[in-house]
Amino acid sequence: MNWISIIENTVKAFVGINAVYFALAAIGLNVQFGYAGLLNFGQAAFMACGAYGLGMTSQYFQINMWWGVLIGLGFSLVLALLLGVPTLRLRADYLAIVTIAAAEIIRLVVRSVRFNEYFNGSDGINEFSGPFREIGNDLIAPAARNYGPSWTVPGIDWTIDVEFTGRQVWTLIIGWALVLVCGAFVFLVMRSPWGRVLKGIREDENAVASLGKNVFGYKMSSLIIGGMIGTFAGMMLALDRGSVQPDNYSRDVTFFILTALVLGGLASVTGSIVGPMVFWAVFQFTDVVLREAIGGQAISIGNIRVMDTTQIGPTNQIMIGMLLILLMVYRPQGLFGNRKEMAIDAR
Incomplete structure (x- = not known):
């Protein structure tokens, strides 16, 4: 088993673009x-708003990329209003139903051949x-040049190279800068009076309403802010891949x-950043280990085929699910969550 390749791929996944857009x-x-x-x-619907807003304005209207960013944020604002106005005064499960349905509707509309002229169907928007x-x-x-650290493991004849192309480095710099800015913004705003009211709504919205606070307004503003931050995630994914594909924003992504x-831990800014990094590192580690173990061949016991290369993906997801179950049993607050805060959570 090539442990050097396993370590290199795991480290790259830990700080790679997938971790960036998941963190956002x-x-x-x-x-x-x-x-x-x-x-x-x-949340995938808000990501799609950012990606298609940026892609359509740049591809079809040939206007500055920064206008595309603003248009993507505008799409996200409209979506949040459409989702929030009819549902936020009702129970939480109504919003859950509406949001998952809206995400699927948006994905099916943009990949429909009927709107191929605008969204280019399942091929998406490119270049x-x-x-x-x-x-x-x-x-x-130049984009062809590779960057990244290289180190030798003491006592072992191993040289670990974690390299990214110049294009990838540029995307990662912008992406992680956005993560830090958004993380700092959320960290500060949740320690403001607005953030404390928001936590109070989570714990007991009736008590907050009895104090004269506009519960609907606070919920709507949190939906808008969270959606706009998710919009940046869709933009970074689109800029890295150079295309917008509708199936990149399926319900599985959410x-x-x-x-x-x-x-990482709910109600924790650190957890919302480190959680995706750990998730992708574990995901990539198990995937590469399974592929190295199989070595392109099928594993059989007698005449029974246990696993082949086509089953690596589903098996990897099963293993991730088992790890998550163990986490929920032994550390339900996540890596950086607060168990005391969970104890007073009225959800």
Whole structure:
């Protein structure tokens, strides 16, 4: 088994672009679910708003990329209002149902052949990230050059190389900068009077309403803020891949993000950042270990085929699920969550 390759891939996944956009989406979801108690199962829809807002304006209208960012945020604002106005005055489960349905509706609409002229169906929108990459080439170096640390393990003839191309380094710099900015913003705002009211709504909204606070307004603002942070996640994913594919924003993405958030710890800014990093590191580690163990061959016991390369993905997800179950049993607050805060949570 090639442990050097396993370690290299695990470290790259720990700080890679998947961890970046998961962290951004988890920070936004943490505002909604961790702090406000809003069951948003459609964070992928807000990510799609950002990706398509950026892609459509750059590809079809040939306008500045920064206008695309603003338009993507505008799409996210409209979506939050459409979801929140009819549901936030009702029980939390109504919002959960509406958000997961809205995410699927958006995905099916943009991949529909009927709107192929605007969204290009399942092929998506391509070749719009050129200006972003050109900035990186000017500031970092040519995209073909590799960057990253290299170290030798003492006592073992191992050299670990964690390399990224110049284009990837540029995307990671911008992505992690956004993560730090959004994380710092949420950290500060949750220690403001607004954030303390939001926590009070999560614990007992009737008590907060009896004090004269506009519970609906606080819920709506948290839905908007969390959705807009998730919008940046969709933009970073689109800029890294250079395309917007509708199936990149399926309901599975939301549940993976929620899993990473629970792993890190609800109502914890640190947890919403580290959780996705650990999630992707474990996911990549188990995937590479399984592939190395199989070695391109099928594992059989007698005449019974136990596993082949086509079953690695599902087996990997089963293992992640088992690890999550163990986490819920032995550390239900997550890696950085607060058990005392969970004890007074009225959800």
